[in-house]
Amino acid sequence: MAIPKILVVDDDIELCDMLATYLAHQGFMVHTAQNSNDIRNHIATTRIDLILLDVMLGEEDGIALCKELRATQDVPIIFVSTLASDQQRVAGYEVGADDYIAKPFNLELLLARTKAVLRRGRRSASLNYRRDTAEYHFNGWRYLGKTDEIISPSGVQISLSQHEIRLLKVFLANPHIALTRDEITKAMDVTQDATTHENASGRALDVLVGRLRSKIEQNPKSPELLRTERSVGYIFYADVNRIEE
Amino acid sequence: MAIFSSLKIRMIWWILSAMAIGILATFMWMQSITAWERHLNQAYISGLRLHHSMQTNTPAGDGLILTRLSGQDATLADAGLFTKLPDVLASDYITRLSINTFAGNDDGRTNRIDIAIVSSALQYPIAKLKGSVNKPTGSGLAELTQLLASYCAESIIFAKYEQGSWYKIDGNAIWGCDAAPLDLRLPALLIVVLGLMILSTLAFSTSSTFQSFAQMLANQGLRQGTTRYEREGPEELGTIIDAINEYLEGQQRSLSKRAMFLSGVSHDLGTPATRLRLRAEAIQNDKLRQKINNDIDHMTGMIMSILTYTQTEINDEPPKKISLFSLVESVVADYQDAGQSVTLAETNLSKVTGRTILFSGGDKGKWLQKPTPSPQIVIIAQPLALKRALSNLMDNALKYGRKAMVSVEANSVEAQIHIDDFGTGIDPAKLQRLTSPFQRGDNIGQVKGSGIGLAIVTTIAEQHGGRLEFTKGQFGIRATLTLPR
Numbered sequence: 001m002a003i004p005k006i007l008v009v010d011d012d013i014e015l016c017d018m019l020a021t022y023l024a025h026q027g028f029m030v031h032t033a034q035n036s037n038d039i040r041n042h043i044a045t046t047r048i049d050l051i052l053l054d055v056m057l058g059e060e061d062g063i064a065l066c067k068e069l070r071a072t073q074d075v076p077i078i079f080v081s082t083l084a085s086d087q088q089r090v091a092g093y094e095v096g097a098d099d100y101i102a103k104p105f106n107l108e109l110l111l112a113r114t115k116a117v118l119r120r121g122r123r124s125a126s127l128n129y130r131r132d133t134a135e136y137h138f139n140g141w142r143y144l145g146k147t148d149e150i151i152s153p154s155g156v157q158i159s160l161s162q163h164e165i166r167l168l169k170v171f172l173a174n175p176h177i178a179l180t181r182d183e184i185t186k187a188m189d190v191t192q193d194a195t196t197h198e199n200a201s202g203r204a205l206d207v208l209v210g211r212l213r214s215k216i217e218q219n220p221k222s223p224e225l226l227r228t229e230r231s232v233g234y235i236f237y238a239d240v241n242r243i244e245e
Numbered sequence: 246m247a248i249f250s251s252l253k254i255r256m257i258w259w260i261l262s263a264m265a266i267g268i269l270a271t272f273m274w275m276q277s278i279t280a281w282e283r284h285l286n287q288a289y290i291s292g293l294r295l296h297h298s299m300q301t302n303t304p305a306g307d308g309l310i311l312t313r314l315s316g317q318d319a320t321l322a323d324a325g326l327f328t329k330l331p332d333v334l335a336s337d338y339i340t341r342l343s344i345n346t347f348a349g350n351d352d353g354r355t356n357r358i359d360i361a362i363v364s365s366a367l368q369y370p371i372a373k374l375k376g377s378v379n380k381p382t383g384s385g386l387a388e389l390t391q392l393l394a395s396y397c398a399e400s401i402i403f404a405k406y407e408q409g410s411w412y413k414i415d416g417n418a419i420w421g422c423d424a425a426p427l428d429l430r431l432p433a434l435l436i437v438v439l440g441l442m443i444l445s446t447l448a449f450s451t452s453s454t455f456q457s458f459a460q461m462l463a464n465q466g467l468r469q470g471t472t473r474y475e476r477e478g479p480e481e482l483g484t485i486i487d488a489i490n491e492y493l494e495g496q497q498r499s500l501s502k503r504a505m506f507l508s509g510v511s512h513d514l515g516t517p518a519t520r521l522r523l524r525a526e527a528i529q530n531d532k533l534r535q536k537i538n539n540d541i542d543h544m545t546g547m548i549m550s551i552l553t554y555t556q557t558e559i560n561d562e563p564p565k566k567i568s569l570f571s572l573v574e575s576v577v578a579d580y581q582d583a584g585q586s587v588t589l590a591e592t593n594l595s596k597v598t599g600r601t602i603l604f605s606g607g608d609k610g611k612w613l614q615k616p617t618p619s620p621q622i623v624i625i626a627q628p629l630a631l632k633r634a635l636s637n638l639m640d641n642a643l644k645y646g647r648k649a650m651v652s653v654e655a656n657s658v659e660a661q662i663h664i665d666d667f668g669t670g671i672d673p674a675k676l677q678r679l680t681s682p683f684q685r686g687d688n689i690g691q692v693k694g695s696g697i698g699l700a701i702v703t704t705i706a707e708q709h710g711g712r713l714e715f716t717k718g719q720f721g722i723r724a725t726l727t728l729p730r
Contacts, residue, residue, distance in 0.1 A: 012516050018523035056512060082515030082548075083508060085556040086629045104518035104545045106538075107526060149628075156623050157567040159632070161578030211578060215571055 004049040004118050005029040007042055010080070011058040019052070026111055034058075036065050048075050050118055054103075055081035055092070063095055070096040076117045080105065094146045096133060136172050138238040139225060141216060143172060150216075163188075164212045167205075171226065171236035180233040181205050209234060251480035255451060259444055266440035273433035280426035288394030288420045289387045295414060296383025299358070299406040308418040314403070314411040322403055322411045327361045332401065332413075340369040344385040358386065359405045366398035394420035454478035458486070497559075504555040511548045518545055550697040553633070557704050562627040569622040569631075569660055569728070573653050576635045580649075587639055590652035622655045624730055626709055634705040635662065637698040638724050642666035646721045659711070660728050666721040674715075702726070 006028045010016040013034065020030040031048070033039045035057060042048060051069075055062035066077055078099040079092045092100045098117045101110055136143040140153030148165050150158050160168065170179070170187040179187075185205060213220040229235045291309060298305035305311055314322060314330075321329050328335050340362040362369055374388050393400055399421050402414040418424060454477060461474070473490040476483050522541055528534040573589065580587040635651075642649035646666020654661045699713070706713045711728040 012520070015516060015520050015523070018520060022523055022526060082512040083552075085553060086633060087556070087562065090629070102549065103515045104522055104541060106542075107522060152568070155566055156621065157565050157628060159567065159572035159575040159628060161575040161582060163582050164575065164578065211574075215574075 003027065003029050005031065005047060006114070007031045007033055007039065007048045007051045009033045009039060009051060009057065009062075010054040011035070011056070022107065023111075023114075028114075036060055036068075039065070039069070043069075043073065043075070050114060051075055051077045052080050052114070053077055053097075055079055055083050055088070063091055066092070066097055067095040076120070078113065078117055080110075090147055093148075094133065135243040137241040137243060138172070138175070143168065152216075158215050160212070160215065163208055164215070167208055167212055168216075171234075172240055175236050175238055175240040178229040178232045178235045182233075184233060250483075252451070255447075255479060259447065263440065263444055266436060270433040270437045273429040273436070277427065277429045277433075281428070284424065284426050285391050285394055289391045291416060291419045292387030292390035293383045295390065295404075295416070296358075296386040299404065299409065299412065300356075300383075302409075305414075308416060310415040312413045312415075314413055319411045322361070322405070325361075327363060327403060330403070330413075333363050334365065337363050337365050338368040339363055340371060342371045342374075342389075344389070356407050358407075360386075360389070361403040362389075362393070362400050363403065364398050364400040366400075367396065369393065369396070369400075390416065390420055394425065397422040397425055451479060455482055458482060462489070500555075500558050504559050507555050508552060511552050514548055515545070518548075547697075550701070554697050554701050554704070557630065557633070557701050557708075560627075560630075560708050562629050564625050564627050566623060567626055567628050567631075569624050569626070569655075569662075570653055571621070572628060572631055573635065573651060573662055576632055576639070577651050580639055585639075585643060585649075586647070587643070587649045587651065590650055622653065622660050622730075624660060624728060626728065627705075630705045630708070634702045634726060635664075637702050638664045638726065641698060642668075642722075642724070650720075655730070657730065659730055662726045662728075663718075664724045664726075665718040666724075668721040 006023055008016055008019050008023070008030060009032070010019070011034055013032075016032045016034065020032050023030045031042050031046070033042055039051070053062050053066060057065070062079065062081070066079070069075070069077065076098045077096070078101060079097045080101050080103050081088070081092075082103045089100045098120070099113050101113060133145045135145060142151045143149070144151070148160070150160055150165075150168070152158055166188045167184070170184055173187075209226060210220070213223050213226050217223045217225055225236065225238050227235050227237050291305075294305050295309055295311075297303070298309070298311060318330055321327070325341070327333055327339050328337065342360050342362075344358045344360065345356065369392060371389070371392070373392060374385070393402075393416075399417050402416065403411055404414060405411045458474070458478065473493055474486050476486050518541055522538065525534050525537045525541070528537065577587050577589045639649050639651070642664050643666075646668030648667040650665040650667075652663045652665075654663070703713050706726055706728070709728050711726065714725045714727070716723045716725065
């Protein structure tokens with residue numbers, strides 16, 4: 001496998017260079033860019049596997065830039081920013097960022113997340129891994145991919161934990177198909193946020209399914225949506241409607 | 246209505262309409278009284294005319310029709326059998342009386358008039374007539390016709406003057422019901438009462454717009470985050486609301502300015518801090534590098550929490566209809582998934598099952614067993630801010646009390662989230678003090694923190710119209726976040 005190429009974008013040249021040096025030491029090919037023109041030049045001339053993008057690029061807005069890139073590019077993007085409030089994170093995810101790291105960051109953390117996003121990108125050939133910003137409708141429920149919100153038929157927002165969201169995404173992608181526990185666990189691993197690495201397996205998955213049932217089932221004791229498929233695993237029994245923007 | 250927009254104009258309108266109502270009612274009242282007086286007077290005069298005409302056997306004139314009874318009918322009348330007469334029904338009421346009057350002669354002799362009043366409606370209360378004896382010229386008869394006029398009924402009089410003949414007298418054109426004027430006294434009273442009711446309702450509703458706004462202001466207060474109030478009610482209230490809105494907008498502007506400034510500062514600090522971290526990578530001495538990294542962590546942690554605090558103050562997250570229970574559950578689950586010892590206590594709400602008592606036993610009951618939805622506790626709130634508040638409380642509990650136990654309670658007016666820790670616990674009163682920014686407890690020891698976490702929680706609680714309280718819990722300190730429903 002080729003050495004991953006990373007494009008570091010930050011308007012502070014010194015920081016840009018130091019980060020490039022650090023990542024180069026970790027075994028990546030690194031290019032740097034200070035503005036949107038630099039980025040376009042790099043993308044036009046070479047293969048880029050990942051962009052580390054600052055949200056505030058001097059006069060330019062990284063969020064808008066990301067949106068623009070997303071329109072034409074599939075390249076994974078990690079936001080690196082000093083603006084790290086919940087709302088700003090959500091704004092980043094909404095325009096299709098793969099991850100959002102607060103600056104100043106812990107270098108090990110940055111490295112771990114960079115690797116995780118790259119790993120996810122490699123599996124993209126077989127699985128739809130990218131943060132999906134579409135809206136899903138099933139049985140009167142709505143799932144908003146942009147903000148990871150799920151809204152009940154009566155219009156109440158139900159909060160899901162990170163793991164529950166990941167599990168739901170796996171089911172939404174595979175309605176009416178019996179999935180083994182192993183398949184679910186693997187798929188969850190791929191969709192997972194790079195921050196946590198432990199995966200739900202076996203018993204833990206059953207517990208997680210129970211938790212999700214308690215939130216989306218009319219009667220969690222006799223589930224209609226998330227049914228247990230004897231000797232296989234689980235099956236998501238709903239007509240899922242994916243609504244693109 | 247634009248013309249009623251100002252309180253001044255409203256009041257003028259009220260006064261004018263009250264006056265108009267008063268004038269109208271008085272006019273109607275007076276009108277009725279004079280009309281009735283005239284009516285009764287006419288009846289009185291007609292009585293005098295009747296008397297005169299019977300006495301002199303001359304026609305009585307307008308409105309009075311005298312018909313002499315035939316011989317056969319006169320015999321019946323003499324026998325008192327008035328119901329047998331033509332035009333009289335057996336069911337009619339007969340009022341009989343006789344009147345003695347001076348004839349107007351000088352001999353002092355009185356004349357006697359026999360009278361029978363036939364009416365389908367009533368027997369006339371002739372006792373009301375003031376002593377029918379010894380009245381001068383026909384005034385007795387006049388009083389009788391006046392009495393007839395005061396009732397709304399048709400009547401026929403049969404009368405015989407002395408030994409003269411029986412007459413059938415129809416005077417309904419004068420004292421009949423149709424001749425009576427309209428009595429507008431009751432409608433006048435009704436107009437006054439109705440007018441007063443309408444006016445007082447208007448006055449009450451005007452005063453209640455002030456009241457309800459004052460109530461709203463007292464409930465929501467001028468607390469941060471309430472951006473503006475809807476303009477309503479009269480002009481004067483609108484002016485007050487505008488002033489309050491202006492104040493709130495100014496507040497919001499200065500908050501945004503401060504947040505802009507702080508986020509600018511933190512951005513400017515963040516970049517050198519990141520550089521510092523990258524430079525520290527080059528330090529060969531592991532111990533020294535670790536220490537520098539810790540310092541940077543501490544610094545950046547503070548920057549982060551100040552940013553969060555200002556972001557919280559700006560309060561720009563749109564409120565949504567959310568399930569509070571699922572929100573608490575999801576935060577707890579995230580902590581559990583990260584390996585933290587946070588537990589969610591069984592909520593008594595979740596024990597509410599829908600099984601009907603009638604079929605509670607056996608499998609038959611299952612048919613009727615309603616699904617048991619998780620207790621939702623639906624509230625209008627800002628989910629991200631609430632999650633932030635809960636995380637801060639749980640972080641605190643974990644930092645100072647090793648473990649956290651979360652429980653949710655709700656009734657119809659408010660919902661409470663309790664977070665119990667298992668620490669040595671400091672005085673809850675002291676903890677309450679920690680809800681202002683940059684205050685830290687005595688038991689911090691080696692624990693790092695910026696002392697801003699609880700201030701954030703308090704701000705979020707207040708923005709939701711709720712509060713944060715600390716009490717001595719079962720195991721350590723109990724933090725309670727109360728939110729109105």
